[in-house]
């Protein structure tokens with residue numbers, strides 16, 4: 001048996017930073033990442049055979065809990081018939097039909113293999129359809145790692161941004177305007193100045209990549225109205241929120257219809273599936289119908305699609321989201337009460353099966369407010385919970401995820417651990 005530390009050492013020799021996606025390296029909390037050997041329901045086990053209650057949930061997809069037997073069986077059955085054909089299949093048509101039936105804003109969709117591909121394609125589609133170059137995004141929202149989206153806000157309200165990653169030439173983000181989340185005034189100003197050149201506004205309609213931040217009343221409605229008025233495409237990036245906050249994503253909860261929607265995570269049930277979909281007239285710009293190019297060797301992969309279809313069937317059962325939301329609230333209410341009892345500044349928020357924990361007095365509404373939290377307190381909480389067998393996301397800027405298998409006993413075990421941890425933090 002190798003320890004996590006031994007594996008991490010070994011990993012660092014063959015993989016940059018020892019991980020295949022940066023947040024897994026524990027850089028923002030310090031310490032050694034747990035190397036996961038297996039997972040079942042609400043639990044993951046590391047290579048040292050330590051069991052953890054898991055609130056990462058593969059960063060969103062594991063809404064049914066890990067390794068749900070029906071999803072695993074669907075994957076097994078599909079794999080027996082071949083892993084990939086590079087030709088169309090009945091199952092991908094079924095997946096497209098299920099998604100279109102569940103999300104009223106989708107007339108058509110194209111399957112891809114990740115959220116990054118979905119958002120990259122949505123942006124290209126918006127630009128191709130409008131013939132405009134500029135895009136608007138919001139500070140703290142993450143839409144994957146394609147060049148034009150790796151940008152930090154400029155120094156002035158309406159100055160175009162700078163790359164947030166080395167290797168992205170400044171010209172590549174020179175068309176990307178990054179505005180403050182929940183500031184409709186900033187979006188109004190952007191449209192007043194650049195309206196005729198703005199191809200699209202892309203937004204996480206509930207933000208889950210700067211911890212959890214909900215849209216302020218009127219914010220999403222305002223985006224809808226401004227985009228319609230100026231002929232820009234409104235893109236809801238529901239990669240994280242789609243089928244996570246409710247049966248129809250944020251668009252179902254708010255009744256706001258975006259022009260394009262990006263999906264991934266839950267729709268693949270733990271396998272690589274993403275999608276971009278929306279208005280038929282926009283989707284008609286995609287190759288082979290139109291001039292906007294997009295393709296993928298493994299797009300609509302039969303094994304991944306089988307996992308997605310099984311997942312969507314199971315989460316479509318009556319009462320699923322009511323139970324999920326109730327369990328999530330049991331967690332966040334319980335944590336808040338225990339922090340309060342210990343006198344720790346702490347707030348929590350939740351929507352569907354997604355939650356945010358903040359080491360500050362109130363729930364934040366912007367990236368600036370999230371950044372104002374007590375990161376040291378979060379780090380102490382994170383490590384002390386890990387010691388007690390509870391695995392939260394290893395960063396103060398990530399949302400957490402509850403699955404259908406986080407029953408009362410699992411949540412209460414988490415709360416017992418938290419009570420001891422908060423008391424220790426106070427001491």
Ligand SMILES: Cc1ncc(COP(=O)(O)O)c(C=O)c1O
Pocket residue numbers: 059113114115116117119142143144145204208209237238239240264265
């Ligand atoms: C809202 C959102 N969009 C896009 C992405 C990128 O998805 P992927 O990691 O599948 O490329 C993520 C990933 O966390 C996300 O949360």
